[in-house]
Amino acid sequence: MSNHSIIRITKELADIQKNSDLSLAVACRDVDVRNVKAIIIGPSDTPYEFGFFEVGEMRPHIHKLEYPANSSQFQVKFGKDYPAKAPTVVATTTNGGRCxxxxxxxxxxxxxxxxxxxxxxxxxxxxxSAQGVESILISIQSLMSSNPYENEPGFETANDEGDKKNQKEYVAKIRHESLRISVIQRLEEYLGISPTGEVAPQCPSTSDSDDDSHDIDRDYDEGSVNFEPFRDLCKRRFLWYFDSYLLAIKKASVEVKDGQQFTRMPFECTGNCMEGKFNYTELERRLRLIKKTLDEETDRWAVEGLIIKKREGTAxxxxxRQYEQVVEAYKRDKNVTLTIELVDKNPFVWCIAYFGRPMTNLDGGLFRIKLSFSPRFPDEQPRAKFETSLFHHRIALDGTPCYTTKRVEDAKSHIEAIIEALEEESPPYDPRTLVNPEASKLFWGSADDKKMYNRKLRRAVQRSME
Known part of the structure; x- marks a missing residue:
């Protein structure tokens, strides 16, 4: 492959990584920008909502196509004709080729x-040649519509009673399998959970090495065949959308019964279909176990962090050092009132006390926020949780705030992003950031709904000082 092609691909990936789109992400091994993986977050108000759909390595011009050992990824080789010719794209969220x-x-x-x-x-x-990776991903995302049945040629305008029934049943089984395969199965693999509920034991290392990279097993071995660049992203998004997943299960459970068979569509055939049975009771159990395991993983970071501190590790x-710098910076900042302390003198766990800014809906409130850092920070981003209950469209029911920052390695930027999300009074509508379903419905509802939202928010602020 020519240097021109490699430079072009590198720029395309950098542009995607720099933008603020919350539904697309790309990654590649540092040693080879030609091996590209991408993930698409399922659009809201579709049966794919908040699912994690991965696209395998996108490489221009196929020479050979084969399944590598112990992997669901397709291995292909670059040709010499990109961007003159389109890359070959392989979807890998298919339940091992069965869905x-x-x-x-x-x-x-x-x-x-x-x-x-x-x-x-x-x-x-x-x-x-004017198109690129981002335009491809957006085109794939556009297929994930509220009525994907219409994507099949010949069925675009079908509207007889049989087709209407099929459309409804097609949406129903896609919603079930999106949760089961793209969310639950993926997170279970990341966390070492079997579908039956067994969790692989995980504990901090107790070796005497002073090298942090040996202290704690890393999830991000970019030189290995198990290149999983979206592991942390999916874990964080799961915490954002957990309440939405439960709500989707609650609504769908009214429409179908456990054990009910999926309906085969007219355009589906053996080896290229979606078959199975509904079992939302089991999906909910597995979802809640994932949430519990993620919370336990966050708690385990604190234990691992104390071990690294004891060894005087670099992390x-x-x-x-960042803690000390951030404390000093906020002492000088007259626009924000907050204090930060380490929990048990552990630099991996910060306790933030934030005072609501005057003349806002948060005025008079005192909010405690726990910021937990991974021993692999910044490869794994910190996890924040409001320990003070707050009714807010950007804060999940368990206290997880929805926020993003481009300076992931800077602890202060995470605090700034949390406060910005909390204080934003007239945000643009973006369903990808609405992690409290009830609060979101009121915030973006009628004038009366918005008044109710503000009343609930103010009551939560008043309770924060009790």
């Missing part, structure tokens, strides 16, 4: 799009 998530996304991973040359399109829809020294 077709869309009429245009096959169980074997094929993605049918005119932009990729895998489906006939109208004039002007073909690939051009502990870095966080201790």
């Amino acid at each position: 077709r998530f869309n009429p245009n996304i096959y169980a074997q991973g094929k993605v049918c799009l005119s932009i990729l040359g895998t489906w006939r399109g109208e004039r002007g829809e073909e690939w051009s 502990a020294a870095n966080l201790q």
Whole structure:
């Protein structure tokens, strides 16, 4: 592959990583920018809502296609013709080739799009060198609609009673499998949980090494065949959307019964379909176990952190230094009133006391926020939790705030981002940031709904000082 092609791919990936889109992410091994993975977060108000759909390595021009050992990823090689020709894209969230998530996304991973040359399109829809990875991902995301049944050629305008019934049943089984495969199964693999509920034991290392990279087993071995760049992203998003997943289960459970068979669609065939049974009772049990295991993982970071501090590891020294700098910075900042202390003198656990800014809905409130850092920070981002209950559209029921920062290695930027999300009074509507379903419905509802939201928020602020 020419240097021009490599430079082009590198720039495209950097541009995607720099933007603020909360529904797309890309990554590659540092040693080879040609091996690209991407993940698409399922759009809201669709059966794919907040699912984690992974696209395998996107490489221009296939030479060979094969399944590598112990992996669900496809291995292909770069040609010399990118961006003149479209890359080959393989969808890998298919339950090992057994689940077709869309009429245009096959169980074997094929993605049918005119932009990729895998489906006939109208004039002007073909690939051009002006397009790139981001335009491909957006095109794939557009397939994840509220009625994917219409994506199948010949069924775009079907509206007889049989098709209406099929549309409803197709949406129902996609919603179930999106939760089961793209969310639950993925997180269980990350956390070492079996579908039956057994959790692999995990404990901090007790070796005498002073090297932090040997102290705690790393999740991000970029040189290994198990390249999992979205592990931390999916864990954090799961905590954001946990309440939404439960709400989706509650609503769907009214429409179908456990044990009810999926309906095969007219365009599905053996080896390229979505088959199975509904079992939302089991999905809810597995979801709650994932949440419990993630909370336990966060608690375990504190224990691991004390071990690293005792050994005077570099990760502990870095966080201790950042803590001291952040404390001094906020002493000088007259616009924000907060205090920060270490919990049990552990630099991996910060306790923040934030005083609501005057002349805002938070005025008079005192909010305690726990910020837990991973021993692998910044490869793993910190997890924040409001220990003071607060009714807010950006704070989940368990206290997890929804926020983002581009300076993930800077602890102060995480605090700033949390406060910004908390104080924003007129945010643009973005369903990807609404992690409290009840609060979100009121905040974006009618004028009376908004008044009710403000009343509930103010009552929570008043209780924070009791």
